[in-house]
Amino acid sequence: MxxxxxxxxxxxxxxxxxxxxxxxxxxxxxxxSKVLTRPIPSSGESLPAVGLGTWQTFDVGSSSEQRKILSQVLKELHRFGGAVIDSSPMYGSSEKVVGDLTSELNFKDQLFYATKVWTSGQRSGVAQMEASMKKMGRSTMDLIQIHNLVDWNTHVKTLKQWKEQGKIRYWGITHYVDSSHASLEAIIKSERPDFVQFNYSILSRHAEKSLFDTAKKYGVATIINQPYAGGSLFRKVRGKELPDWTKEWDINSWGQYFLKFILSNPAVTCAIPGTSKPHHMIDNMKAGLGKIPDEATRMKMVKHLKSL
Structure with a gap:
């Protein structure tokens, strides 16, 4: 390449x-250089702080041309020390594509595989999770999360049992809107998951009000979805140059600007921007290299972005 x-x-x-x-x-x-790592509170295991989301981007079915490109995306993730691949049965063929592509990689067992359960009912949940593990080629899943809290009361019981049995290493809960943060906090307090996944970006900071604090208090790792606010951040800066002072913080693109802000929050364990392009994967991973902005610079980044 x-x-x-x-x-x-x-x-x-x-x-x-x-x-x-x-x-x-x-x-x-x-x-x-390898990407920044953060500890998973419930175990102390180190996790690379930049991972890969697969919503839409890995839903390519059997297309050999697109699969070849996605295989290179996975290689770039690994080359920089990344590991986390997050998927879901909601994401079309993504789980199967991840499983097929990683089965051909000599570093497949060095990756951290995360998926979700997205259905109602205990039997349906078990069947779906077993199908996901088969599609992703895993006899043990690193992380299964309850997608958007669908029937979470039911699935919590199964996931706790599966963790005790060694079928999964960690379990978690997810959502993607601010209005669900209170529900996530309540479940953290009552059920103590290993992970919580939610939306957070430089201009969408609702999680800073209390969700991050709750996760920290109860020893729950955080996975950040929608780090680019659905692409709206890139639309905001289209045609704009980075300010010169960003070079001091090893920021060389707007994507790194947005991700460095997220990673500069010490309560963030891992961010999972999605991409189907190898050069974007490289750019994302570079956000986890070099200097991480301090608090004063974080506020400077917010102020500058709002001024555009």
Whole structure:
């Protein structure tokens, strides 16, 4: 794959070349860094802080051309030290595509597989989860989450049993709208899941009111969906240049700007932007490299974005 470097990287290459390193060596060094990790509170296990969502992006059915591109997306995720792949039976063929593609990768067992249960009833839930595990090629699933809290009272019982039996390593709950944050908090307090997944972005910060605090208090890992607010953040900055001061924080694209803001919140365990493009996967992963903005810079980032 041809690698295109930005101005900052070209400068670094020239310096390294000046001390006698070959381009091949320099290229290896450029990608030696691994993405930031955060601990899963319930176990202490380290989890890469940038992962991959598969909603829409991996729903490609049997298309060999699209599957080839998605395989490269997975390779870029792994190359930067990423691991989390989040899917759902709601996402069409995504689970099957993930399972088929990862089965061909020599690092398949180094990935962290997450999916969801999205149905009502105990029997239906068990059948759906077993089908998801088969589609994704897993005898043990890393994480199963209750998608949008559908029949959560029923599925909690099954997931707790499955964790005790070793069929899953972790269980969690999810939603994607601010109005459900209170429900997520209530379930965290009563059921103590390992993970909670919810919406959060630089201009959608409702979770900062109390959801993050509740997750931290009860030792629950956080997965962030909709980090780009459904693409609206990119529409807002279309045609706009990054301010010069972002280079101080290793921010070289608007995507990194948005993700670095999320990762600069220490209560975030992992963000899962979705993509079907290898160069976007590279850009996303680079948000987890280098300096992470401090609190003053976080507020500066918000202020600048609102001014556009």
């Amino acid at each position: 041809k690698v295109i470097y930005n101005r900052r990287e070209i400068l670094k290459l020239s310096v390294l070349a000046g001390i006698g390193l070959s381009f091949r060596t320099v290229d290896t060094l450029m990608f030696d």
